[in-house]
Amino acid sequence: MEPLRTMLSVPGNRQNMIEKARDLPADAIVLDLEDSVPVAEKANARAMARDAIAGRVLARQRVFVRINSLASGLLEQDLGAVVIPGLDGINLPKPASAEDMRKVDAILDRLETERGIEKGHVKLTPWVETAKGLLNAFEIASASPRIVGIIFGAEDFTLDTGMRRTDTGDELLYPRIMVVIAARAAEVIAIDTPYNDFRDEDGLIRETTLAQQLGFQGKYVIHPSQIEPVNRAFRPSPEEVEEARRVMEAFDEAEAQGFASTSVDGKMIDTPIASRARRLLMVAESIARRESGAA
Numbered sequence: 001m002e003p004l005r006t007m008l009s010v011p012g013n014r015q016n017m018i019e020k021a022r023d024l025p026a027d028a029i030v031l032d033l034e035d036s037v038p039v040a041e042k043a044n045a046r047a048m049a050r051d052a053i054a055g056r057v058l059a060r061q062r063v064f065v066r067i068n069s070l071a072s073g074l075l076e077q078d079l080g081a082v083v084i085p086g087l088d089g090i091n092l093p094k095p096a097s098a099e100d101m102r103k104v105d106a107i108l109d110r111l112e113t114e115r116g117i118e119k120g121h122v123k124l125t126p127w128v129e130t131a132k133g134l135l136n137a138f139e140i141a142s143a144s145p146r147i148v149g150i151i152f153g154a155e156d157f158t159l160d161t162g163m164r165r166t167d168t169g170d171e172l173l174y175p176r177i178m179v180v181i182a183a184r185a186a187e188v189i190a191i192d193t194p195y196n197d198f199r200d201e202d203g204l205i206r207e208t209t210l211a212q213q214l215g216f217q218g219k220y221v222i223h224p225s226q227i228e229p230v231n232r233a234f235r236p237s238p239e240e241v242e243e244a245r246r247v248m249e250a251f252d253e254a255e256a257q258g259f260a261s262t263s264v265d266g267k268m269i270d271t272p273i274a275s276r277a278r279r280l281l282m283v284a285e286s287i288a289r290r291e292s293g294a295a
Contacts (some may be wrong), residue, residue: 003027003287004149004189004218005234006227007064007091007125011036012045018052021061026227027218027290028062033078034069034093042074046081053086064125066091070100076107083111089123089148094156096132101143108146120146125191128179129153130160137182149189151220152179155196169207180215192216198223208233217283236284244277244284251277 008026010017012033021029031049049065067078067090095101108122124146128137141150154172163171183190192211195204208219208230219230246264251274254262261270
């Protein structure tokens with residue numbers, strides 16, 4: 001699975017920002033047709049996003065589009081405009097159930113067939129940002145093979161639930177953990193909510209560190225300045241990679257001798273710890289390939 005450490009949101013109606021995004025090191029650029037675009041600008045944003053995809057303006061990055069929700073009445077217009085060769089994925093806001101995902105999946109099937117796109121090429125990253133969405137997060141995450149990740153949206157979630165948003169984010173611990181569990185169960189990536197104060201790098205790093213500790217594998221970002229700190233937080237350090245290699249070498253040697261555990265530096269290494277090391281090495285290799293390809 002390719003890394004999605006950073007998904008940078010760019011308003012679909014801001015041509016200058018779309019142009020600037022081409023040189024940014026985000027793992028994916030998300031052309032936004034939803035919250036960052038006023039109602040009067042929706043059609044213009046749709047056309048600009050389509051032109052950017054068709055013109056391969058963002059050819060170095062994976063390109064996603066955040067469309068408007070099913071409830072908005074704009075979803076089919078959005079998909080009809082942007083599902084063309086060059087599009088990698090769709091962000092779907094506020095799905096409430098697996099049935100919502102299947103409706104979008106069916107539209108994507110039809111558009112891919114009509115437009116000569118390989119079936120299943122356009123991926124899906126639904127947002128979990130309502131109470132119902134959280135309760136159905138596993139069903140949403142596993143509703144289609146197109147789904148590669150789910151994104152937690154704290155602002156809409158706290159609005160929907162009536163929670164009071166705080167600077168500490170304590171009120172978000174439970175939903176964050178549930179999103180990670182649902183993603184892991186569905187074998188997709190968990191992507192954390194944006195950090196809205198883009199001038200506060202220390203706060204961003206603290207929140208991203210917490211997200212990484214909870215099991216998130218990426219974070220939605222809203223400003224170019226947030227990309228590097230978040231990419232760094234989700235990139236295994238050289239020390240972690242070296243330790244994982246030592247763990248794997250020791251464990252593989254123990255297995256070859258008929259043992260299911262061993263030790264490294266006085267610490268016991270058994271199957272779960274070896275599996276964690278193997279996963280870290282896979283993530284590091286995937287990120288290295290991504291960064292090499294983007295160079």
